[in-house]
Every structure is written in C-alpha cells, then in structure tokens.
Amino acid sequence: MSLDDFYRQTILDHYQNPRNWGTLEKPDITAQDSNPLCGDEIRIDLKIKDGKVEAVRFSGKGCSISRAAASMLTEAIEGKTLDEVKLINRDDVLDMLGIELGPVRLKCALLALKTLKVGVYGVQQSWPGEEDEG
Amino acid sequence: MKVLAPEHHLDFGAIRKDFPIFQQKAHGKPLVYLDSTATTQKPIAVIEALVHYYRTYNANIHRGVYAIAEEATARYEQVREKVARVLGARSPREIVFTRGTTESVNLVSNAWGRKNVGPGDVIVLTEMEHHSNLVPWQILARERGATIRYIPFDGQGRLDLSGLDALLEGPVKILSLTHMSNVLGTVNPVAEIARKAHARGALVFVDAAQSLPHFGVDVRQLDCDFLAFSAHKMLGPTGVGALYAKREYLESMPPFLGGGEMIREVRLEGSTWNDVPWKFEAGTMNIADTIAFGTALDYIEHIGFEAIAEHSRRLTTETMGALGEIPGVTIYGPPASERGGIVAFTLDDIHAHDVATVLDHEGVAVRAGHHCAMPLHAKLGVPATTRASFYVYNLPSDIEVLVEGVRKAKQVFHR
Numbered sequence: 001m002s003l004d005d006f007y008r009q010t011i012l013d014h015y016q017n018p019r020n021w022g023t024l025e026k027p028d029i030t031a032q033d034s035n036p037l038c039g040d041e042i043r044i045d046l047k048i049k050d051g052k053v054e055a056v057r058f059s060g061k062g063c064s065i066s067r068a069a070a071s072m073l074t075e076a077i078e079g080k081t082l083d084e085v086k087l088i089n090r091d092d093v094l095d096m097l098g099i100e101l102g103p104v105r106l107k108c109a110l111l112a113l114k115t116l117k118v119g120v121y122g123v124q125q126s127w128p129g130e131e132d133e134g
Numbered sequence: 135m136k137v138l139a140p141e142h143h144l145d146f147g148a149i150r151k152d153f154p155i156f157q158q159k160a161h162g163k164p165l166v167y168l169d170s171t172a173t174t175q176k177p178i179a180v181i182e183a184l185v186h187y188y189r190t191y192n193a194n195i196h197r198g199v200y201a202i203a204e205e206a207t208a209r210y211e212q213v214r215e216k217v218a219r220v221l222g223a224r225s226p227r228e229i230v231f232t233r234g235t236t237e238s239v240n241l242v243s244n245a246w247g248r249k250n251v252g253p254g255d256v257i258v259l260t261e262m263e264h265h266s267n268l269v270p271w272q273i274l275a276r277e278r279g280a281t282i283r284y285i286p287f288d289g290q291g292r293l294d295l296s297g298l299d300a301l302l303e304g305p306v307k308i309l310s311l312t313h314m315s316n317v318l319g320t321v322n323p324v325a326e327i328a329r330k331a332h333a334r335g336a337l338v339f340v341d342a343a344q345s346l347p348h349f350g351v352d353v354r355q356l357d358c359d360f361l362a363f364s365a366h367k368m369l370g371p372t373g374v375g376a377l378y379a380k381r382e383y384l385e386s387m388p389p390f391l392g393g394g395e396m397i398r399e400v401r402l403e404g405s406t407w408n409d410v411p412w413k414f415e416a417g418t419m420n421i422a423d424t425i426a427f428g429t430a431l432d433y434i435e436h437i438g439f440e441a442i443a444e445h446s447r448r449l450t451t452e453t454m455g456a457l458g459e460i461p462g463v464t465i466y467g468p469p470a471s472e473r474g475g476i477v478a479f480t481l482d483d484i485h486a487h488d489v490a491t492v493l494d495h496e497g498v499a500v501r502a503g504h505h506c507a508m509p510l511h512a513k514l515g516v517p518a519t520t521r522a523s524f525y526v527y528n529l530p531s532d533i534e535v536l537v538e539g540v541r542k543a544k545q546v547f548h549r
Contacts, residue, residue: 003495007546015547038487038503039517061517063485064547108487 006099007064014068019075022057031119032060035111037104040066042115044074053077053085063108065097070112072096077116085120088113144441150527152177152433163497166532171316171344171476171523172501173366176430180369183429187422195421196395196412210421213428214411220431221361221378222352228384230411231419234375235343236266238362239310241377241414242339243270245387246360251307253279258301258309258336260285260293261513264316265506267341271310285311287513291318291467298330306336313345313356317507317521318466319450319473321345324356332357337383343367347525348446348474350439353378368434369526370427373420384410391416434526442526446475449524449533453477456537462544466514475524478505481540484547486518492543493520498536 027045034041040062047055193203218226309331328338339360347368365374393416398406407413451470462482490502501521
C-alpha cells in the first residue's frame with residue numbers, strides 16, 4: 001500500500017477537520033480511555049433521546065488514524081439506536097477507514113470503538129481487536 | 135585490549151556489508167535502520183556462530199563428559215571471560231548470564247533487595263529511567279514498605295544533581311540509574327554519583343544497556359556494585375544479557391531462581407547452592423545465543439569502542455543539525471557532544487506514529503512512542519516522540535533519507 005493510499009484524502013480530512021469534535025454539557029453517556037502504547041486519549045459524550053443517539057462529541061489527542069476513526073465513527077452512530085450502536089464491530093471501523101493496518105496501528109484505529117462500547121454497555125468489554133478470539 | 139585502529143582507517147561502508155539484512159528492501163526501498171536502541175542488526179559472523187553451535191556441537195553445558203558437551207561448556211565459559219575482560223571486572227565469576235538487562239535488574243531487586251531493603255528504607259532512581267530500571271524497584275518498594283526518591287532532570291535532559299545530597303540522606307540502600315538515557319541520549323556522570331552514594335553507604339546499580347554498546351564501560355572506573363546490559367543491543371542475539379556484580383554481593387545474595395545447575399547438593403530436607411556465578415544460573419541457559427554473543431563482542435572489539443563512539447557522535451551531530459533546520463522540529467536532550475547516538479524529536483503536533491508511518495514508506499525504521507519511559511515523556515509534556523538511533527552500520531546517507539522523510543511527513547499532514 002502506497003503512502004497516498006494509506007493516508008487517503010478522507011483520512012486526512014477527518015484528521016484535520018474532525019466531525020463532532022468537542023464535549024457535551026450533561027451527556028447521558030460519557031466514556032474515556034487511552035492507549036498506553038502511544039499516549040492516545042479519547043473522550044466520547046453521547047446525548048440519548050428515545051433510545052437513539054441524538055448528539056455525539058469526541059475529544060482527546062491522538063494520531064491521524066485514531067482521530068479519523070473516531071470522527072468517522074461518530075458520524076456513523078448519529079441517529080442510531082443504542083442496539084444498533086452495539087452491533088458496530090471492528091470490521092465496520094476498518095471499512096470506514098478503508099486501509100490495511102498492522103497490529104500496532106489497529107489499536108489506534110479501534111480505540112474510539114472500544115471507548116464507545118464501554119460507554120453504551122456501561123462496563124468494560126473485551127478489546128475489539130480480540131473479539132475473534134472470544 | 136587490542137590497539138584500536140584510527141577511526142579514519144575504518145570503512146563503515148564495508149562494515150555495513152557484513153549485515154545481511156541490508157540486502158533486502160522495505161516498501162521497495164533500501165532499508166534505513168535507525169532503531170538500534172531497540173535492538174541492533176546482526177553481522178553474518180554472529181548468525182553463523184549461532185548456526186555453527188547447533189550444527190556441530192549442540193549439547194548441554196556443565197553436565198556431559200563427552201566431547202561436544204565439553205566444547206559447548208568451554209565456549210560458553212569463554213564468553214564469560216570475554217565479558218569480564220570487556221567490562222574490566224576482577225574475575226569472570228563476577229559475571230552472571232541472564233536473559234537481558236530487565237532480568238538482571240529483577241535478579242538484584244529480588245535476591246539482593248528482599249534481603250537488604252526493609253520498611254522505611256530508601257531506593258534512589260532517576261526520572262529518566264527505562265521501565266526496566268523502574269518497575270522492579272517499585273515492586274520491591276511496595277512489597278518491603280520502602281520509598282523511592284527520584285533524581286530529576288533539567289530542561290536540557292541532564293540530571294539535576296544540585297539536590298543529590300538531600301536525596302541521599304537517611305536509610306538509602308541502593309541508587310540505580312541509567313548510564314545513558316534510551317530517549318534523550320544523555321550520558322550520566324555515573325562515577326561521580328557512585329562516589330557520593332557510596333559515601334552514604336548506598337550501593338550503586340548501573341543500567342548499561344545503551345552505554346556499553348555505544349562507548350564501552352569500565353566497572354572499576356565507575357566503581358559500581360552492579361551493572362546490567364543486553365546482548366541484542368550490541369550485535370548479539372536476543373535472550374542474552376548479563377549482570378556484573380562485585381563478588382562479595384554475589385556471595386551473600388540468596389539465589390534468584392531455583393532449579394538445576396544452581397545447586398551443590400539437593401536432599402529432600404533442603405539444598406545447598408553452587409558457587410557463584412552458577413548459583414544464579416538455574417536451568418539450561420541460553421547456550422547458543424551466549425556463544426554467538428561472544429562472536430558479537432569480538433566483532434565490536436575489532437572495530438573498537440572509541441571508533442564506534444566517534445562514528446555515532448558524527449551521525450548524531452549531523453542528524454541534530456539537519457533536523458534542527460526543519461521548522462516545527464523539537465529535539466529533546468543535551469547537545470550532541472554530551473550524548474550517545476540517539477535523537478528523539480517531535481514534529482509540530484503531528485503524532486509520532488504518523489511521522490514513523492511516513493518514514494516507514496521511505497524505508498526508514500524509527501521508533502515512535504514512549505520508548506518504555508513514560509515518566510520521562512510525562513516530564514517532557516509529550517505523549518510520544520519519534521526516535522532515531524545509530525550504530526556501526528549506519529552511514530551519512532541514512533541521515534539524508536531520514537531528513538527527507540521528515541520533510542515529507544510535514545507535507546503530508548500540513549497540505
């Protein structure tokens with residue numbers, strides 16, 4: 001995969017202009033996590049109305065892959081029911097990014113999903129990258 | 135020690151040809167390997183020594199009385215003699231083979247620490263330690279009710295020794311520090327610090343994982359009580375390292391791991407221990423890798439530590455100069471004249487992973503992250519840095535590719 005393919009225009013766009021960036025006042029759900037390997041940090045806030053994601057914001061710091069994945073993920077869950085959000089898996093996130101990732105960068109890509117799952121389930125779930133092993 | 139050839143007589147381009155890994159490409163480009171601080175590449179002689187053992191005299195050591203077992207034992211013990219000579223130890227019996235620096239620290243923190251560190255005692259470390267010289271002491275301190283004090287470092291990445299006397303007050307049992315930072319490259323004045331620690335009755339442990347490969351060490355000149363290093367950071371195989379310890383401490387320390395070879399006599403009622411250093415080498419050791427490490431030491435001695443230090447200083451100076459010209463680059467640590475061959479930097483607000491990914495596509499291997507030194511990065515105020523490090527196979531052309539790659543990273547993320 002060439003460098004231009006890896007840093008596709010959409011990834012750079014989401015990195016430089018992240019969607020749903022920021023925090024919510026009095027969120028119904030809020031979750032934070034970090035990736036100790038590279039120091040990435042993320043917080044995701046959700047406003048839930050009638051069982052659906054009415055608003056979502058994320059903030060934190062991280063590499064282009066982790067931020068772009070978070071940005072794309074927040075777009076994908078807007079208006080979805082919590083049950084639908086629970087169904088989103090690692091392959092969905094990788095499809096959004098549209099690139100191949102090695103094991104280290106995979107954790108960058110899945111940090112937002114992991115954090116989101118912790119938020120919607122209210123408990124720590126298995127690391128999304130390890131679902132297949134379960 | 136053999137007389138070292140003057141640096142200008144050495145052809146580092148020829149040295150690089152001894153390393154088969156550079157015959158292959160990364161992303162279709164020549165491999166530019168700038169992560170020797172993590173692990174060095176291996177010359178063909180080391181790889182062949184490893185294979186030679188398995189092909190011709192593979193046997194367990196210190197047990198069989200047949201020819202190949204005796205050859206394996208002799209060659210294994212010759213490496214111990216070689217290590218003792220390179221470190222300036224008084225005797226090969228002051229050298230214990232381990233899996234590497236981490237295990238060497240754990241050996242001392244367990245065997246010596248549990249016996250000698252008690253509630254209220256103090257362990258002194260520095261803020262620039264690798265996790266391997268931090269976590270074992272934290273485990274010991276928690277178990278024994280001891281406290282840890284840290285020598286801080288300043289804005290230039292140098293240890294701030296102005297408060298050292300105060301840090302050494304009270305029941306300080308041991309001071310453990312790195313000889314050369316694996317992030318900042320800083321070379322610490324170990325001999326001076328050891329003198330002060332000894333004056334207060336504390337022992338001194340030196341993490342030489344970076345310093346030994348880059349410029350050699352002399353345990354008697356440093357006057358340290360313990361010193362640890364890893365073979366794989368100095369052209370040797372993974373899974374081998376050593377602990378140097380003054381004989382009196384090895385004699386008085388209880389064993390670390392129990393099992394075969396480390397015993398003198400085993401009865402169902404109890405056992406007695408082998409002589410040092412074998413008391414600390416339980417089970418079948420990493421024979422092949424240790425013997426191949428002996429070949430790595432020969433290779434390094436043939437080049438000479440002085441020449442290696444001079445070569446990496448030249449590359450470091452060039453790198454710091456060229457990277458420093460790129461707007462947005464921040465280099466951490468002291469000037470090139472005060473450091474070994476390591477340059478850690480950040481580029482604007484671009485994450486180190488992104489810088490490293492762009493460099494990877496140019497064939498350049500660098501480390502991105504916290505380099506097993508999270509407290510150090512917390513103090514620098516950055517979650518991660520990109521680190522380039524050098525060894526004998528690197529050439530000035532590698533630096534050009536690196537610098538070009540960093541410029542490219544800037545373009546990719548700032549367009």
